[in-house]
Amino acid sequence: MSLFISEAVASSGGQAHVNPYSLITMLVIFVLIFYFIILRPQHNRAKEHKKLMDSISKGDEVLTTGGLIGRVTKVSETGYIVVALNDTNDVTIKRDFVAAVLPKGTMKSI
DSSP, X not given: OTTTSOHHHHOOOOOOOOOTTHHHHHHHHXXXXXXXXXXXXXXXXXXXXXXXXHHOOTTOEEEETTSOEEEEEEEXXXXXXXXXSSSSOEEEEEGGGEEEEEOTTHHHHO
């Protein structure tokens, strides 16, 4: 029978010694990995998007999250902007829905 059972399993020796701080150390390592891989980049993206929202002014050409491209004609204090899609169509959107500020002349090149 000892042919099929390894000596480590079959032995009735003492218990294995486990460091009591190993669980705490592993939890700290997982929290650090979570912070540096998920939370920190997300915080940086949010900060850049807020800076973009604050820099929007009249005359900027913007791309919305819905895919519309237009020129900002009015910026209100309440967080809304009016975007002119062409000469006849204006759309009022919330500032948060601007995905990017495009370089000047982008609308004419399209």
